[in-house]
Amino acid sequence: MDDAAPALNTAPATVEEFRDRLALVSEGLPKRLRQCADHIAANADRIAVSTVAELAAGADVPPSALMRFCQIMGFSGFSEMQKLFREAYAPGWPDYSTRLKNLKDNGAGSPAALLAEFVEAGRLSLEALAKSVDEAALDAAVAVLARAETLHVVGLRRAFPVATYLTYVFEKMAVPAMLHDAVGRLDHRFALRPGDAMIAITFTPYSEETLQLAQDARERGLPVIGITDRLTSPLARHSDAVLTVPEVDFGAFRSLSATIALAISLAVAVGSARGGADDLRKPEEKALPAE
Amino acid sequence: MDDAAPALNTAPATVEEFRDRLALVSEGLPKRLRQCADHIAANADRIAVSTVAELAAGADVPPSALMRFCQIMGFSGFSEMQKLFREAYAPGWPDYSTRLKNLKDNGAGSPAALLAEFVEAGRLSLEALAKSVDEAALDAAVAVLARAETLHVVGLRRAFPVATYLTYVFEKMAVPAMLHDAVGRLDHRFALRPGDAMIAITFTPYSEETLQLAQDARERGLPVIGITDRLTSPLARHSDAVLTVPEVDFGAFRSLSATIALAISLAVAVGSARGGADDLRKPEEKALPAE
DNA sequence: ACGGTTTTGGAATATTTATTCCATTTTATT
DNA sequence: AATAAAATGGAATAAATATTCCAAAACCGT
Known part of the structure; x- marks a missing residue:
């Protein structure tokens, strides 16, 4: 038997x-x-x-x-x-709280170990982004931005690097873009002209200024593209299209890898939609000389 | 009821x-x-x-x-x-690789396909970084920055997002840091005081201002940590420790995922080395309230 | 058609999972 | 600071679900 x-x-x-x-x-x-x-x-x-x-x-x-x-x-x-x-x-996400504890118990967080963790968190974020992008929203965002005149980019605190990066790439692609930093507490509210569009970026403790500016833009009739962390973000209310980025965090620290990837995709897509299709095909000659 | x-x-x-x-x-x-x-x-x-x-x-x-x-x-x-x-x-997005293929199938140049490419580039960059990081240099950098007084961060153009991100994280961890943007063409050269240290970041068409500032710092006796793309970068000459980031690029566009991951690791390591070991253990209460 | 063997259905039981309820804690209000 | 209202956590209960077991049925070779 x-x-x-x-x-x-x-x-x-x-x-x-x-x-x-x-x-x-x-x-x-x-x-x-x-x-x-x-x-x-x-x-x-x-x-x-x-x-x-x-x-x-x-x-x-x-x-x-x-x-x-x-x-x-x-x-x-x-x-x-x-x-x-x-x-x-759904390949189970490792739970970072225990991982963090292990790390802490072992090598008191040697820099290399820390780096390994952030690399891993970044990788997971990117994978999650690939899985969860809302293609329709992305297409819509590109369409809106492609037909707008100048692009207003706003993002403060943790979102500021993303905003600057976006602006940088737009500039390299000869897309008129304006970065709304908050230097000197000047809000360039009156730079928002009919025909323009806005990209607003903000994450968890949503920055009041960003929300405010998005709302202003909306009230002036500009389309607003929101980049945020959850669909329940208050930014969603002020946005015509919302792109959410599932950034996995390590301890209290949240990476930006996925957000940056989304940003550059958006920028390049918009740039090539505006500038004619071959911007992408032979970019090394036209658009962006590397740095 | x-x-x-x-x-x-x-x-x-x-x-x-x-x-x-x-x-x-x-x-x-x-x-x-x-x-x-x-x-x-x-x-x-x-x-x-x-x-x-x-x-x-x-x-x-x-x-x-x-x-x-x-x-x-x-x-x-x-x-x-x-x-x-x-x-x-519907087991819609099954696993990462097939999902990527789906995204790419939208046709070259479509936003979704572009995103897939950048996600992939980011992932590769992160993997390469994990493999190639020079632990000794990283340890040295952390040691130097942990014992310095105020930290000067400089990075322009494509490196600017990294510089702002670093500064942001330092601020959240209560590490005195100063961002050298180039607003108003003011160079804050005279803010470089003995006892301070500098983090300089620059990539391929190395930005003259960044190199210049690094050199200034060096001449005033400040230690300089360089973040750059190759060991042969001109920045290496002005640096006491060099961290290189192997960022893979897609077309003419280079991602930042790996650089960002390196930056946050560096910042957190420095922050916890300075602030006492438990900065990492209970970060939600101390350091970084998420955004 | 007979005994042995395999397969089957469903009733009985064990286990997991959802849901409710209420004593405590927290928060807001005065 | 005192009071009322809202929110919370966990233990108790109810419901759903998985699993076992065995008597009955089907099958197979002789």
């Missing part, structure tokens, strides 16, 4: 392995179990969000049959199988 | 409605509930595959708080809310 069950010592660890195992196993399966295999194969993506009962109903078998099927696939039960799919879908 | 809960008669029927409601509702929310709103907004896609307990842990609130949040959103409870997301669930 030991080797009776055919070859199922180890559970699949990835979705690929799962599919392999499924193909392998479903050869000589009795009727009900084959129904399970077929339905699962056809609806693998719903495993993560279904209950045993639902899946069983779908395969038109009683729950216990599906249960047996899971075990034949090498899992201890349905829950374990489901876990695979739930995790595969 | 009928009108106790404020204004929440009808439950969102689509994800769109859900987002609207979320934005609407999260205005005047007390602390814990706001944490829920934020975490949910940032991780809406994981609702379908998570339990109350998991989501609550992610938002760093007890399950009952999240439960209340669901009701404020107009649902009878978590299960009803989850149902919405399970039905809408």
Whole structure:
């Protein structure tokens, strides 16, 4: 009775392995179990969000049959199988609070260790950005900015580097842009002219001045593109298109990698939409001599 | 007991409605509930595959708080809310690499494709940085900056965002720092006092002013930490420690992801070396209130 | 058609997960 | 500083869900 069950010592660890195992196993399966295999194969993506009962109903078998099927696939039960799919879908973010503690316990935060953490946080942020961009909003933003006259860029505190970077790239691409820093407490409110557009950037303790300026712009009828951290940001209210950046933070410190990536994409897209398509193709000759 | 809960008669029927409601509702929310709103907004896609307990842990609130949040959103409870997301669930953005491909498939030059490129460039830069960082130089830089009095930061053009970011983080950590922008063509050369130190940042078409200021500092006996792109950079000549950042570029455009990561690491390391070790342990209370 | 073997369905149980409730704490108001 | 109102955390409870088990049914070779 030991080797009776055919070859199922180890559970699949990835979705690929799962599919392999499924193909392998479903050869000589009795009727009900084959129904399970077929339905699962056809609806693998719903495993993560279904209950045993639902899946069983779908395969038109009683729950216990599906249960047996899971075990034949090498899992201890349905829950374990489901876990695979739930995790595969959203690769769990490491939790930084414990990581931070470890780091602290070990090397008292040697600079190199710290750098490793920020590099990792940056990488995750970039990946998350790729996964979560709202393409429609991005397209809309580019369209708006491409047809505006001068572009007003505002962002203070943590967002200031992003604002300066945007302005820098616009300048290199010969797009008229104006940076609203707050030097000398001068707000250049009256520089906002009909036909212009604004890019406003602000993060968590949202800066009052930025919000204010965005609102001003809105009231003067300028379209406003918001770059912020959450859809629930107050900036969203004043914006015609909102781009959110899921920046993962390490301790109390939040990186900017993803935000910068989004900013340069936006700028280059706008620049090439305005300047004609070949701005991108041969940029080394036209637009941006590196620094 | 009928009108106790404020204004929440009808439950969102689509994800769109859900987002609207979320934005609407999260205005005047007390602390814990706001944490829920934020975490949910940032991780809406994981609702379908998570339990109350998991989501609550992610938002760093007890399950009952999240439960209340669901009701404020107009649902009878978590299960009803989850149902919405399970039905809408399509394992849409599976993993990073296929998502990138999808973005690129929008056609070369489209904003989404551009973003994919910059995300990729950023990631590569970060990886390269992690591999190539000169730990000795980093340690030396931190040591020097930790024992200096005020820190002078200079970086113009493409390096300017980095300089402003550094200054921002220093300020948040209560490290005296001075940003040498070039506003009004004022060079604050005479602010360089014995006992101070300088961080100078410049990349390929090295900016004359930055080099000049670094040289000034050197001549006055201040230690200079250089952040640049190659070891053969002219900045290296004026620096006591040189940190190089291998930023990969896309077309004529070079990202800043790695440079930013290096900058924040440097700043945090310096900040905690100066301020006592626990700057890192409880940063949320001391140093940096998020933005 | 008979005994042995495999497969099946569903009822019983165990486990996990959601939800409610209320005693404490916090916050706002006077 | 005193009071009322709102918010919070956690323990208790309810509900849903997974899992096991076994008697009945189907199957198979003789």
